[in-house]
Amino acid sequence: MSEEKKILDQEGIDRALARISHEILEKNKGTAGLAVIGIQTRGAILARRFQKAITDIEKGRIPVGILDITLYRDDLSEIGAQPEVRGTEIKFDIHEKKVILVDDVLFTGRTIRCALDALVDFGRPATIQLAALIDRGHRELPIRADYVGKNIPTSREEEVVVRLQETDGKDEVIVRRKMP
């Protein structure tokens, strides 16, 4: 078993989400026109937490959506068996909305590229802003986050694991050597 390094614990994650929520409100001058869309699976959970945190700070209703980017991946013909499709659920019109796109880890940027393609199929948002709990570097595309919980310098031989209460029973972020 390789050694794991804990980067964030539950309080750390809570503080990061609270700070980003304030930043989102500051940059967008309130909740008007805001919408949060999370990328399956952990981005979707974080999106729900952002929705709650933001509406706890300021009144207003913010719609939340879930985005599955599988069908937009650029490597479907490279990898073997098809990845599981978990489904997209955006039950509001994103036209002219300020969309906060949420993912747990920002890495190569390819997932975000897929998400941008998918989002514009749903309409024309006023803006799309990116919030990531972790930015681990190694971008392969010209993409950056507007809101980052924590920047972690990593090597490509490492992996970042985000665990959340809803899916993993506890909140934490760890870095470890990639499993062979």
Place this chain on the structure above:
Amino acid sequence: MTVAWTRKDLLGLRDMSREEIELILDTAASFKEISTRSIKKVPTLRGRTVVNFFFEPSTRTRASFEIAEKRLSADTLNFSSSGSSMEKGETLLDTAKNIEALKVDLIVMRHSASGAPHRLAQHIRPGIINAGDGTNEHPTQALLDMLTLMENKGRIEGLHVVFVGDILHSRVARSNIWGLTKLGARVTVCGPKTLLPVEVEKLGVRMCTDVDEVIADADAITLLRIQLERQQEPFFPSLREYTKTFGINRDRLKRAKPDLLIMHPGPINRGVELSDDVANGPFSVILDQVTNGIAVRMAVLYLLSGAIAKERNEDVDPIASDPGR
């Protein structure tokens, strides 16, 4: 998820595992949302070519496949036997080899001979989806029936599903029997004795010739059209008598469960196997079936194309399969 999809062909439910069937149904459920968007399209099969190769008349299956292909951004081409070189005496295999030479990725095929797609699958590289072969199987129809059951009942295990009509010539019934029994449903087939296959009970199915006897206990009833085009000799005295004995109407359904589902693979012969008021009535999920057909076919196209890409990559890229890399 427990299984990864590895097949390049979808020939029938007979040789599929419960897990594979459930994977298709789960995937299909996720694909439904795409058809509710204003832009009903994802780029998943961009650059792939799918040929719809229909040797038998078909409206809804063919339209459904074509829509599924287009919503996944595949390029599509339609072949039918009339107007093709088949009429000039070309064999099925030669025609298929020619289609293969056009570098297509998937062939959706309907043929009047049972086993035709199975045979082609052994000889050509593109993946083959059976869209109905003779009286053998029609797997995507059974899958969309199961998705409709799943959506309306939340489960398939333990349901009692009844098929009424021409079971003998029905590939829809056959595929459903394979699929439903694998997923733990109880299946009863009902019709005139001459239209029930001998030894159908060996498939784990109950046989019955009195439709009134099973209605009260059914969770879903699928009506099957009397396929006069497949009947070279008369199997029952008259259509009128058939309707009187087996036709489903509001009167017959008085004893049915309140949440009974009435299903039909189409096309309906209204007034024969199904009365107007039932076809349009509250029990009917016939149009849900049509909608679900698109999602099921998208799921199948998606899963098969992954397996095909894998096969192709292993052929051309020796480095990818080199464990030392």
